[in-house]
Amino acid sequence: MDSNQTKLDRRDFLGVAGLFTAGILFSPNFMLAQVKKDGPVEIITKAAATAKINVTKLRGNISMVEGSGGNIAVLNGPEGKLLVDAGINVSQAHLQAALNSISNKPIKMLINSHWHFDHTSGNEWLHKAGATIVSQDVTRNYLQRDVYQADWKFTFKALPKGGIPTIIYKSEFNKKFNGENIKVKTYKPAHTDGDSFIYFQNADILHVADTFWNAYYPFIDYSTGGSIDGMIAASERNVKMTTNHTIVIPGHGAIGNRAQLIEFHEMLSTIRERVAKLKKQGRSLNEAIAAKPTASFDPKFGKFVINGDFFTNLVYRGV
Template sequence: MKTEHMLSRRGFCLCCISAATFAATGGWMSPRAAYAEARGLVSLIKDSAAKADIATHKLRNNITILEGSGGNVAVLGGKDGLVMVDAGISVSRRQMTKALAAISAEPVTHLINTHWHFDHADGNPWIGSGGAKIIAHKNTLKHLSQVQRVEDWDYNFMPLEQSGVPKHVFSKEHSLKLNGQSVAMKYYGPAHTDGDISVMFGEADVLHVGDTYWNGIYPFIDYSTGGGIDGMIAASDANLATSTAKTIIIPGHGNPVSNRAELQEFRDMLGAVREKVAALKHQGRSRDETVAAKPTASFDAKWGNFVIDPGFFTRLVYEGV
């Protein structure tokens, strides 16, 4: 499998490690090694996205998922123009433009950001320059408008140019009626970041939950911009309450077409790992001692093979309990 294919199609983001690195280290990296790896991968992910093809997954009611440019992107087509949920990475513009044209000749009229991370919002400027209305939570606007450091990546992100900055923001909820769909946006509270929102296409019963859900892989949690393990669990509970067995759920990363049963498994994993890590921390174990105890061991075969390795995920959970 080529690196660029694996990075794009498995939903890798900035904080991932390569399969080769995972194998070489047994999946357990020191903090310094993890930070160095993450910092280098900002460029690697961009290079990968520049070359990757965009895979399309047609759902129901004119909704399509575009996979291959950062996070999973949802597109609703119709007479009101294309409505996008997340924008991917700007270096994918050529491939994304081609994929959007295959859905409809209509322009992109609305873009909704689930949160601020570059693998979801870096494409904002080119989409916004075409006249799209960009919508996001107010905290997403804050992070996209300033130099933003993410400590776990040892990286400073520059502000987006003005064409990509959301001009329409909300605090709790926002709704639209477009292309025959009721589009309901809802703020979780701090979860993956402090600006995560869900997007529900009501009539289609399709729910995009952004990076509050990583399908089949350990998630990154961005404490630098307000995220935390407890918020991730709360967001999963909110998503479960919003969905039914018939709901199509779109995660931020991983297999892009998911469902309530898979989401429940993700939530159960988060809760179990949190409980184990919290118990070790409350016993007085240091972070490194907690990592060495391998509290994720029973989950690693399923969840620990690609993006966040078990040691990195344990450190993220430890920080929040």
């Protein structure tokens, strides 16, 4: 078995914003090795507690903050700070310091892109700091109850009352804040069945959350309505929403652009076609994995948390 599946390089892990959802976490060897110790969610949470938080200034008083779970967007200005996603709660001290480095303005609003814990477990402390929390109705529903995630073999507990969004939208939400027009709209089921993008219109910055993992194979959460076809549709939509001027904030990975969205879409579509062909031929999951349908993409997309074998597994389930 590839050593990338069974080893977690802590420095690399922390350096890419707490990527948590896959590869090594689902490797049988990794899971067996940890069975008498912490589980994967506990391991990721502990790593996030000491993660270095990086702030990158983008455009129009908007920054990307990485290191506490999923990438966070911060819009700063006279009205205060608006955040997209909350990171992992144990990063509070480091994330607060990073936010303070942007300005001393108060935190006023938080938008959750979807329910996953590396994007929402910081909700409660950010609410206590002053944020009104906004989310899709589907996302709030997950955050209000315990959710069992089969791939992680973990039950995520409902957030405390203070972490539950209080402004809810079904399909879209619009807000003018610090002079910026913010447009939030939902996708059809993709990474989960409750994904949204957040577009800062004036700055032309698009936060697409986990519908795009820049230069990585993405996780698809079948336990809460995700699908490979939905991911392909979402990636196509992301391409159509952007120009060569648009700055793209992925859920995980480095700041992106339209060309990288196109490359990501082509990767998803090609692998889906290859895996579907194998499945139609009657190949079992193990046989499909052995055929290496991701081989041509592995050097680019398979070098970190999700390798080609596990991504084949994800795609096979959805075709």
